[in-house]
Amino acid sequence: LTNSAGDHIVLTQRVADAHLLPGVTTQIWGYDGIFPGPIIRARRGRPLTVTMRNQLPVPTSTHLHGGIVPADSDGFPLDLITPAGYSPAPPVQHGTGARVHEVSRDYRYPMDQRAGLLWYHDHRMDFTAPQVWRGLAGMMIVSDDEEDALPLPRGDRELPLLICDRAFEADGSLRYPLRDMAMHHPGADGDFLSGIFGDVILVNGAAWPRHEVANVRYRLRLVNGSNARRYRLGLSPGTDLIQIGTDDGLLAAPVMHREIVLSPGERCDVLVDFSAYPIGSEVTLTNTLGTGPAAEIMRFAVTRSATDDTRVPPKLADVPVLERSEAVEVRQFDFRFGAGRWQINNQPYDPAGSVAAPRLGTVELWRFTSDFHHPVHVHLGHFQVLSRNGRDPDPWEGGWKDTVDVRPYEAVEVLVKFAGYRGRYMLHCHNLEHEDMAMMANFDVV
Numbered sequence: 528l529t530n531s532a533g534d535h536i537v538l539t540q541r542v543a544d545a546h547l548l549p550g551v552t553t554q555i556w557g558y559d560g561i562f563p564g565p566i567i568r569a570r571r572g573r574p575l576t577v578t579m580r581n582q583l584p585v586p587t588s589t590h591l592h593g594g595i596v597p598a599d600s601d602g603f604p605l606d607l608i609t610p611a612g613y614s615p616a617p618p619v620q621h622g623t624g625a626r627v628h629e630v631s632r633d634y635r636y637p638m639d640q641r642a643g644l645l646w647y648h649d650h651r652m653d654f655t656a657p658q659v660w661r662g663l664a665g666m667m668i669v670s671d672d673e674e675d676a677l678p679l680p681r682g683d684r685e686l687p688l689l690i691c692d693r694a695f696e697a698d699g700s701l702r703y704p705l706r707d708m709a710m711h712h713p714g715a716d717g718d719f720l721s722g723i724f725g726d727v728i729l730v731n732g733a734a735w736p737r738h739e740v741a742n743v744r745y746r747l748r749l750v751n752g753s754n755a756r757r758y759r760l761g762l763s764p765g766t767d768l769i770q771i772g773t774d775d776g777l778l779a780a781p782v783m784h785r786e787i788v789l790s791p792g793e794r795c796d797v798l799v800d801f802s803a804y805p806i807g808s809e810v811t812l813t814n815t816l817g818t819g820p821a822a823e824i825m826r827f828a829v830t831r832s833a834t835d836d837t838r839v840p841p842k843l844a845d846v847p848v849l850e851r852s853e854a855v856e857v858r859q860f861d862f863r864f865g866a867g868r869w870q871i872n873n874q875p876y877d878p879a880g881s882v883a884a885p886r887l888g889t890v891e892l893w894r895f896t897s898d899f900h901h902p903v904h905v906h907l908g909h910f911q912v913l914s915r916n917g918r919d920p921d922p923w924e925g926g927w928k929d930t931v932d933v934r935p936y937e938a939v940e941v942l943v944k945f946a947g948y949r950g951r952y953m954l955h956c957h958n959l960e961h962e963d964m965a966m967m968a969n970f971d972v973v
């Protein structure tokens with residue numbers, strides 16, 4: 528893991544050789560040539576500029592997932608960085624947010640937001656899924672004073688972990704079964720309805736890694752960076768996952784779980800107390816939604832004893848609870864297959880269109896309905912999950928979130944707070960194959 532400190536960093540997207548599997552080399556597209564990309568350390572209140580350079584053979588757009596950033600740095604799918612001499616130049620429809628930057632551009636992140644684990648990834652129109660699959664994803668850790676004051680595990684006892692599945696050819700190259708735009712044509716190789724799955728689980732770019740730990744508390748900060756795979760995380764032998772945070776920062780108070788479901792795009796922040804295990808034991812982070820090799824994510828080997836000066840604070844953070852009565856508008860978004868593609872409210876993505884105009888500073892109730900598993904993600908606006916089919920949300924989805932796992936035939940209500948900036952943002956399914964197949968829509972914060 529690489530750490531970059533400071534208020535201005537440069538990232539270069541380039542082709543590189545990586546060692547994801549033992550004994551073979553895999554060509555990836557990586558930020559700074561690594562997968563995941565460098566971990567960016569940011570601090571609340573300290574604006575960060577990322578100069579992004581594109582040395583790949585294709586255009587890119589980078590989105591900071593969970594970031595509260597101005598629209599022109601949000602990674603709009605047609606706000607592209609093109610490689611040197613790229614032709615034909617992508618079309619620019621004026622007034623849509625479409626732009627073309629040759630070779631490099633700056634993204635400006637104000638970091639006027641609370642501590643949390645964000646992630647950045649490619650967001651190019653129609654090609655997000657294959658470009659992320661090839662390696663264009665990384666994590667950002669935002670810290671602040673509120674979190675610093677807590678007695679949580681730090682240093683090498685705090686592990687940011689990006690989990691994803693990938694498939695490989697025998698020679699080690701990545702296998703993405705739907706080649707490029709082939710995904711738009713039903714009948715292409717692969718199951719275009721469910722999205723693309725791999726049979727290898729990678730954690731921070733290593734297949735089923737084994738990590739040595741002491742018999743103390745660790746903080747695992749998990750991102751589901753998979754294109755389509757959902758995980759139900761647990762430990763074997765079993766002990767509690769002590770959840771302290773979710774997509775966009777700390778919960779008000781810790782919540783104990785035996786299992787937590789994480790759909791693509793979602794994050795969770797958990798403490799694991801390895802003092803529950805004898806020295807010499809191995810603990811598996813399991814995925815009970817997976818079968819065969821996908822049922823296991825990584826192992827922790829408890830190899831040594833150490834003193835633990837951390838605690839599980841009964842109170843973690845101030846998290847105001849939004850009330851249904853605060854919503855000034857109710858909107859419904861139906862995520863459903865129709866006309867041969869994945870759509871929202873029966874419309875395929877229209878980069879020039881806009882489906883809602885929430886007012887800056889207000890709260891709206893958004894109701895997501897579905898025919899399938901759709902991890903619904905909203906840019907800019909963080910939300911709280913209000914209900915799931917009229918009942919309480921799942922126990923792990925308290926606090927501030929930006930992605931919610933909408934399951935088949937569910938209606939999920941969320942209260943979205945539009946704080947930050949006016950401009951054009953989007954909501955979409957974070958199953959990246961669904962996103963590329965048009966399950967996306969713009970909205971304008973006014």
Ligand code: C2O
Binds near residue numbers: 590648650955957
């Ligand atoms: Cu993580 Cu619009 O995406």
Ligand code: CU
Binds near residue numbers: 590904905906907
């Ligand atoms: Cu996002």
Ligand code: CU
Binds near residue numbers: 869
């Ligand atoms: Cu979907």
